[in-house]
Structures are given as C-alpha cells and as structure tokens.
Amino acid sequence: MPILTLIQAVNDGLKVAMREDERVLVFGEDVGPKGGVFLATEGLTTEFGKQRCFDTPLSEDGIVGAAIGMAANGLRPVCEIQFQDFIFPAFDQIVSEAAKLRYRSGGQYTAPMVIRTPYGGGIRGGLYHSQSGEAYFTHTPGLKVVIPSTPHDAKGLLLASIADPDPVIFMEPKALYRHAKGEVPAGHYTVPLSTLRTVREGEHVTVFCYGSMVPVVEKAAAQAAEQGIECHIVDLRTLLPLDEQGVLEAARKTGRVVIVHEAPRFCGYGAEISAMIAENVIEYMEAPVRRVTGFDTPFPNTLEHHYLPDERRVLDAIEEVARF
Amino acid sequence: MSQRIQLISPAGKPVGDLPKLSDGRLKDLFTHMLRVRVTDGRMLTLQRAGRIGFVGTSTGMEAAQIGSAAALEPQDWLWSGLREGGAAVMRGLPLAEYVAQMYCNANDTAKGRQMCNHFQHKGTHYPSWSSVIGTQIPHGVGAALASKQRGEDAVHAIYFGDGATSSNGFHSGMNLAAVWKVPAVFVCVNNGWAISVSAKQQTAAHSYADKATAYGMPAATVDGNDVLACYATMRAAVARARSGDGPSLVVLETYRMMGHSSSDDPTKYRDEHEVAEWRGKDPIERFEHFLSQKGVLAKGERSTIEAALTAEVDQVIREQEAAAPMALKTLVEDVYAEVPDHLKRQYNHFIEVAERHGDAQPGDGAFPL
Numbered sequence: 231m232p233i234l235t236l237i238q239a240v241n242d243g244l245k246v247a248m249r250e251d252e253r254v255l256v257f258g259e260d261v262g263p264k265g266g267v268f269l270a271t272e273g274l275t276t277e278f279g280k281q282r283c284f285d286t287p288l289s290e291d292g293i294v295g296a297a298i299g300m301a302a303n304g305l306r307p308v309c310e311i312q313f314q315d316f317i318f319p320a321f322d323q324i325v326s327e328a329a330k331l332r333y334r335s336g337g338q339y340t341a342p343m344v345i346r347t348p349y350g351g352g353i354r355g356g357l358y359h360s361q362s363g364e365a366y367f368t369h370t371p372g373l374k375v376v377i378p379s380t381p382h383d384a385k386g387l388l389l390a391s392i393a394d395p396d397p398v399i400f401m402e403p404k405a406l407y408r409h410a411k412g413e414v415p416a417g418h419y420t421v422p423l424s425t426l427r428t429v430r431e432g433e434h435v436t437v438f439c440y441g442s443m444v445p446v447v448e449k450a451a452a453q454a455a456e457q458g459i460e461c462h463i464v465d466l467r468t469l470l471p472l473d474e475q476g477v478l479e480a481a482r483k484t485g486r487v488v489i490v491h492e493a494p495r496f497c498g499y500g501a502e503i504s505a506m507i508a509e510n511v512i513e514y515m516e517a518p519v520r521r522v523t524g525f526d527t528p529f530p531n532t533l534e535h536h537y538l539p540d541e542r543r544v545l546d547a548i549e550e551v552a553r554f
Numbered sequence: 555m556s557q558r559i560q561l562i563s564p565a566g567k568p569v570g571d572l573p574k575l576s577d578g579r580l581k582d583l584f585t586h587m588l589r590v591r592v593t594d595g596r597m598l599t600l601q602r603a604g605r606i607g608f609v610g611t612s613t614g615m616e617a618a619q620i621g622s623a624a625a626l627e628p629q630d631w632l633w634s635g636l637r638e639g640g641a642a643v644m645r646g647l648p649l650a651e652y653v654a655q656m657y658c659n660a661n662d663t664a665k666g667r668q669m670c671n672h673f674q675h676k677g678t679h680y681p682s683w684s685s686v687i688g689t690q691i692p693h694g695v696g697a698a699l700a701s702k703q704r705g706e707d708a709v710h711a712i713y714f715g716d717g718a719t720s721s722n723g724f725h726s727g728m729n730l731a732a733v734w735k736v737p738a739v740f741v742c743v744n745n746g747w748a749i750s751v752s753a754k755q756q757t758a759a760h761s762y763a764d765k766a767t768a769y770g771m772p773a774a775t776v777d778g779n780d781v782l783a784c785y786a787t788m789r790a791a792v793a794r795a796r797s798g799d800g801p802s803l804v805v806l807e808t809y810r811m812m813g814h815s816s817s818d819d820p821t822k823y824r825d826e827h828e829v830a831e832w833r834g835k836d837p838i839e840r841f842e843h844f845l846s847q848k849g850v851l852a853k854g855e856r857s858t859i860e861a862a863l864t865a866e867v868d869q870v871i872r873e874q875e876a877a878a879p880m881a882l883k884t885l886v887e888d889v890y891a892e893v894p895d896h897l898k899r900q901y902n903h904f905i906e907v908a909e910r911h912g913d914a915q916p917g918d919g920a921f922p923l
Contacts, residue, residue: 255703281703286730287726287729287730287733289725289726289729289730291692291722291723291726292692292695292726292727292729292730294692295689295691295692295693295695295696295723295726295727296692296693296695296696296699296727296730297696298692298693298696299692299693299694299695299696299697299698299699299700300696300697300699300700301696302681302693302696302697303631303696303697303700303701304700304704305700305703307696319722322686322689322722323689323692326684326686326689327684327686327689327693330684331682332888332889332890332891333667333888333889334664334667334668334672334682334684335663335664335674335681335682335888336662336663336664336665336667336884336888337887337888338663338664338674338676338682339674339676339681339682340891371889372889372890374890394891395890395891396890396891424894471890471894471895471896471897472896474895474896474899475895
C-alpha cells in the first residue's frame with residue numbers, strides 16, 4: 231500500500247472523486263495550474279481540464295455562494311477556501327444559505343457540496359493563517375464538520391464528504407499536511423462520517439482530540455504510559471453530527487476525561503463534550519473533566535508553540551485527572 | 555449611461571418598437587398583472603385580520619415583475635427576492651401553493667418553515683429565497699455555470715432590489731458571472747426604497763446601470779412601469795445570455811407604492827407627494843389604456859377579469875384555511891438528508907413532554923433509536 235502524506239492523500243482523494251463522477255468540480259483561489267498554495271490540487275487542471283478545476287477571482291463569498299448554486303443545480307462542487315482564517319466573508323453564505331437550504335425549502339432544494347479549508351497553527355502563520363474556527367460551524371445545524379488527522383482518514387473522509395447529500399466543512403490540519411504519513415489504499419474507499427476512531431486503547435484516562443492535536447496527544451500518552459497511566463485516545467474526526475453515544479461510552483469507560491483542541495477554550499468544541507458528559511454520564515465520572523486548549527486570545531506568532539497545546543501541557547492534564 | 559427604455563407612454567400611446575405579441579398574449583400579461591394586484595390586496599386583508607403574519611406587496615411593481623419574467627422560457631430559472639411571487643404564479647406556481655405558503659401551513663411545500671411571502675417552486679425552477687439581501691445572486695451565477703457546463707439551454711434570471719446592489723452578493727455575483735461568462739441576466743427592480751432608505755441614499759453612482767460597467771457587463775435602464783418595455787428589454791438580455799454572449803444587467807425603474815411590508819409605515823420616512831406622483835404612473839392603468847386603445851380590452855372588461863381573479867383567490871383561501879395541523883416531526887426533519895441521532899433524541903424528549911400535555915397528534919410520536 232502506498233505511503234502518502236496527508237496533503238497527498240487529499241490530492242489523491244480529489245482525483246479519485248473527479249475520475250468517478252464528472253459532476254465533481256474543484257475551484258478556489260490559486261487551485262488551478264499552481265495546484266493550490268499547499269499543492270492539494272496539484273495536477274487536477276492538467277488531468278481534468280480547466281472546466282473542472284479552475285481558479286476563481288479573490289472572492290470567498292462568491293466561491294461559496296456560487297458553489298451553493300452549482301450544488302442546487304446538479305453539480306458536486308468541492309471548493310477551497312485558501313486558509314480557514316479567510317472564510318469569514320463566506321460565513322453568511324455558509325450559515326444562512328448552505329446550512330439552511332434543505333430545511334427552509336422542505337427538502338425541495340439541497341446543497342451537496344464540500345468546502346475544503348486548511349486550519350490551525352504550527353506554521354508560523356500569525357493571527358490570520360493559524361486559526362481553528364470549527365466551533366463557528368459546529369454551532370450551525372445543517373452543516374457537517376469533518377477534521378481528519380491521518381492520510382488514510384483524510385482521503386476516506388473526503389470521499390465520504392463529496393458523496394454526502396449535505397454541505398460539509400472539511401477542515402484540514404495544515405500542520406500535519408507533510409508531517410502525517412501513512413498507508414493510503416489506492417482507488418476508492420470511504421471512511422463513514424459521524425464515526426469515531428480509537429487511536430489507542432487504555433483504561434485509565436480518556437482523551438478526546440481531533441486534527442492536529444492527535445499526534446500531540448499520542449506522544450503525551452506514550453509518556454504517561456511510562457508512569458503506568460494508560461490513555462484511551464479517541465479521534466472525533468467528524469465533529470458534527472457527532473457520534474455522541476460513542477463519546478459517552480468512551481468517557482464512561484475510564485471515568486476520567488481530558489479534551490484537547492487548539493482553538494480557544496471559551497465556548498470551544500470541548501465545552502460541548504464536557505457538557506454532554508455532565509448531562510449524561512456524570513455518575514460514572516471519577517474526576518472533573520479537564521480541557522487543554524489554545525488561550526482565549528487571538529492567535530500569536532512568535533509564541534505560537536506556547537499557545538498550542540503541547541505534550542507537556544497535555545501530559546500535565548492527564549496526570550492531574552489520573553491522580554484525582 | 556444608457557437611455558431609459560420606454561415603449562408605451564404613461565397615457566398608453568406606443569412610443570417605440572413594440573414587441574410582436576398576439577392580442578391573446580397581451581391580454582394574458584394584463585391578467586397576470588391584475589392577479590398580482592388582486593392577490594396582494596387579498597393577502598393584506600388576511601394579514602389585517604390576523605389570518606397570516608406578513609405580506610410584502612408588489613403594488614405598483616406589477617409591470618416590472620410580470621413583463622420581465624414573461625420573457626423567460628419554461629426551462630429558465632428565476633432566482634427571486636421578496637417580491638417575485640406573482641411571476642412564479644405566472645410561470646406555473648399553483649395559486650394553492652402560493653396561498654399555503656402565505657399561511658405557512660401543512661400544505662406549504664416548505665413545511666411552514668419560512669415566514670410568509672417566501673415562495674418556491676421546483677417544477678418551474680424558482681428556488682427558495684432566504685431573506686438575506688443579495689445572497690441569491692451568487693447562487694444564480696453558480697447554477698448558471700452548471701447549466702453552461704452541461705450545455706443546457708437554460709438562462710438564469712437573478713432578481714434583487716436597489717438595496718441589494720450594496721450587498722456582497724451583488725459584487726461577487728456580478729464579478730464571477732462576467733468572468734465566467736455565464737448565461738445569466740441580473741434584474742435590478744429599483745422600486746425606490748430599501749425599507750426606509752431611498753435609492754438615492756443607497757449609492758453615489760449616477761445610475762444603477764452604471765454599476766455594470768465596472769464588471770465589464772452591458773446594462774439597460776427601463777421604465778419599469780411599462781410592461782412591454784420590461785418584456786422587450788428582458789427578452790433581448792435573455793437572448794444574449796442564451797446565445798452564449800454572457801450576462802447583462804437590466805434595471806427596472808419602478809416604485810413600491812406600499813410599505814416595505816405589512817409591518818412597515820412608510821409615511822414616517824417618505825413624502826406623500828412622491829407617492830402621489832407615482833400613483834399617476836400606475837403600470838396597470840397604463841397598460842389598460844394601451845390595450846383599450848388597441849381594441850384588445852373591451853370597456854368594463856378589467857372589472858370582469860378582476861372579479862374572476864378575486865373569486866379564484868377567495869376559493870383558494872377557503873381551501874387553505876382548512877389545512878391540517880403541521881406534523882411536529884418537521885421540527886427536526888430536513889436539517890440533513892437523514893435525521894441524525896442527536897436530533898432524534900432531542901425530539902423524543904420534546905414529544906414525551908408534549909404527549910404528557912396532550913399536544914401531540916397521531917404520527918407525532920418518538921423516533922425509534
């Protein structure tokens with residue numbers, strides 16, 4: 231089985247989708263002959279022509295708005311927002327239109343489309359090339375929000391997202407684009423949306439994470455294991471709709487929970503996981519839920535390695551929860 | 555700046571090259587305009603009586619709406635704003651569905667989820683409008699690109715008001731359409747007012763048509779109370795789009811005779827003299843004069859048509875008053891193609907409480923999990 235990086239897996243997934251289904255179009259800023267600023271769309275214009283993979287004017291609102299119209303009229307658009315930090319001009323189109331078209335039309339009109347966008351820090355991108363905006367979208371019924379953390383999942387979840395009848399925000403952890411490597415099957419396969427991935431089995435502490443935080447948590451768990459603390463790591467990978475029962479089961483298994491994400495803490499995605507546990511399985515809990523997150527500040531630049539949860543901070547939380 | 559196109563004078567005299575339409579077709583246009591006025595009047599009465607919640611009338615704008623949309627073919631799409639419901643009826647939206655939508659009842663194809671006056675009709679390519687100003691503009695452009703890519707003979711008419719020309723959607727939509735050269739026509743129905751902001755306060759541009767120049771697109775300004783001018787200008791723009799020559803902008807200058815909606819009191823912000831001046835330019839009267847002088851319309855025929863239209867809408871209203879209650883499961887359906895488990899659980903908890911209080915109907919029961 232070929233070994234691919236996460237970005238190569240995305241590229242492979244796009245090619246597979248475009249070969250299988252001529253309704254699939256890829257467009258966005260610089261995605262054409264240049265192949266995207268991270269090369270996610272490299273070679274697509276050459277293979278599929280400029281009718282099916284093309285550059286757009288610099289207009290996030292227009293890219294997403296037009297994608298909705300294409301989807302409502304029978305295409306399967308896969309558009310790219312170059313950095314998730316630049317998605318906000320399209321927020322209205324995503325939240326008011328794509329997310330609500332099926333509901334408001336009683337199912338008469340739908341928007342099966344994917345918005346791919348790199349998110350997260352770790353590349354010295356400063357305030358506007360580093361943010362993790364998943365919670366803006368997970369607060370919006372009608373959207374699906376998917377974040378892979380491995381090359382295998384990146385391709386499988388992308389193909390599932392493109393085939394999905396509803397709009398998907400597909401957030402790619404740019405810090406892992408070239409650092410995450412792994413076996414990726416050739417050709418078509420899917421990883422079903424709304425399923426969790428158990429990264430590591432363990433009986434002492436359950437750690438929920440997704441995207442770029444997964445390898446950080448894995449390293450912290452390896453260090454915890456040296457002290458005899460065995461972590462149960464769950465990669466959420468679809469944040470909306472979430473496999474809630476799977477989350478509750480994993481929380482109940484150890485009764486001790488740490489949640490890790492790089493987005494700010496206040497009203498962050500971890501708050502929902504924490505509330506879900508408090509509402510449903512508090513009687514099984516042996517310790518307070520602990521969150522390890524980015525600060526409630528804008529994203530920094532020089533000190534980004536301190537802003538992002540690292541092995542040290544994650545390990546500290548695991549130890550604290552285990553000892554409680 | 556282009557000349558303002560007028561084919562019939564306010565007195566009903568031909569003043570330009572009239573489109574070649576049969577007498578029957580001309581009378582149809584007149585009837586469709588009258589239906590808009592009659593239906594709006596009926597809806598306002600229902601709103602005042604508390605039977606429906608909200609009405610945004612097209613009174614004074616019937617020529618703009620009917621004349622322009624009459625230039626479309628059945629395979630063409632109409633991306634609407636608030637006030638194109640009458641055009642939808644002309645193109646095939648059943649009046650019963652129109653009225654059901656105003657009642658937001660169980661017969662409404664949108665399952666009562668939208669506020670009143672938000673129509674849709676899949677059969678004639680009239681998508682659901684949100685309420686957000688200008689967001690439908692890039693949708694129409696994307697859909698037009700899809701039609702173009704499949705080589706279909708479909709033109710996308712994208713309607714919006716003067717206020718929407720200040721929106722993001724107008725800018726991004728006009729720009730993308732021109733760059734992609736899609737089969738679209740942008741129809742700006744300039745009715746003078748965006749709620750309480752006048753068309754003059756909306757832009758410092760010399761005219762709304764001038765805006766097209768910056769996007770590399772031609773534009774035409776039309777006397778929007780002249781139904782034949784609206785028809786002929788739109789016909790040319792649609793033909794241009796259909797032939798692959800790209801999009802254009804058509805600005806229909808008309809006037810919103812009533813408030814923005816049934817919730818609005820326009821006397822607070824506009825001069826009654828302005829309204830009176832436009833009352834003298836009524837599009838239906840103008841066309842009536844024209845048709846009478848042409849011998850297409852007999853004396854007293856307008857009242858006969860109006861009486862028939864009123865009877866028709868009243869019959870539909872009676873039917874819609876009797877609609878069944880809305881199924882409670884519609885609360886959580888159509889958010890996604892399949893109702894996800896977390897919504898099923900939210901609903902099941904809700905219905906347990908509702909059933910305890912005797913509020914649920916047969917069929918409202920819990921989802922199996």
